[in-house]
Amino acid sequence: MFKIMLIEDDITLYHEIRDRLQQWSYNVYGVQDFGKVMQEFADIQPDLVIIDIQLPKFDGFHWCRMIRAHSNVPIIFLSSRDHPTDMVMSMQLGADDFIQKPFHFEVLIAKIQATLRRVYNYNTERIDLRTWRGATVEYVKNTMTNEAGTVELTKNEMYILKMLIERKNQIVSREELIQSLWDNEQFVSDNTLTVNVNRLRKKLESIGLASFIETKVGQGYIATEEAGEL
Template identity: 80%
Template sequence: MFSIMLIEDDMTLFQEIKDRLSQWSYDIIGVQDFSNIIPEFTASAPDLVLIDIQLPKFDGFHWCRIIRSHSNVPILFLSSRDHPTDMIMSMQLGADDFIQKPFNFDVLIAKIQAILRRVYNYNTDRIELRTWRGATVEYVKNTISNEKGAVELTKNEMYILKILIEQKNQIVSREELIRSLWDHEHFVSDNTLTVNVNRLRKKLEILGLDPYIETKVGQGYKASEEVLSL
């Protein structure tokens, strides 16, 4: 059974979400102290976090930032606001997805299932290590390192990198990436992918690898690798 921490201060909505998700055998964990969420997060060690943006004391962005400093647990934002900047901000802070209230519960469940399947299934692949342009990519640890250092990636960032380097020197369409990440284009905006790729590039910049994730306008992305001449 997967556990989900639901950080929502509207108790009516909290109970409704809990009841619906419990029908899918998810263990729903609430928050008692909205002024200090981290001790409860650490103690419960959830498999996924659902978090509202508008919360008492501190907003969801604040807690996303703090959680990300402790853990790579997948995070799905809930918001009643319709500002595009909210979604962009959540992605930049390391969230995995975003859903606007009021939402269809079937869509919410589909998003949760897609995230859990992606995060907790793909690490069972037999291949755990890859080398790319002299760097060591560790899928299980979500890290990439070379002589310049090491960086830790989020689950989304690693999965994007994994798909690209498994098809190195080939253009991977945006549609293929979206389908692989979120199962179906209907459940994610095109901009979400852009934000995740840009965030991945920013981290790869530390290792001097950012130029090798190429954007092919109107087509997709490519992870380039040196091709040896015979």
């Protein structure tokens, strides 16, 4: 699992981000002493660092400089400051991205995934084969097969299906799907997402699975699975 170092002094926000990222199987480490960030960085050896700008003792720009002097680890700034110079400064110091508070968690996770993919050539869905509702899903071939037959999906349709079944019985928001597809270089608007989901359902209908992709009005979509199924 990837290790993320979260340099954030707002304890409430730190715990919220940590808990959400842990749901995505990331190991999250906070800072115990904001005067010794580099010592803790060396101990943790994180795969990605998220830094707030306004911190006790030294600001996030200082720690970004210090980290960049020793490591090329990806860095994402997370800040309530909205002045354009802050974003320019973070990029000049070698940060990989900048997210302004308040933010949607779906945007944060999508940017983390995109950064990890780019830096480590990491595919967030490493599994090539998955079963769902008695059907075999082959991610590489973009196909689904069960006793009723085989359907071929487009790249976007398979990506949507992957996100849903990897988080089966959980609602995946429309915003998260759009953002993830966008960061995966599949440029999708809200209307395009609707079209792709409808096409996916139509294809699943031919093998009797359309009803198991449910729409949660005002929230997103969910792929249902019976308890005990893998």
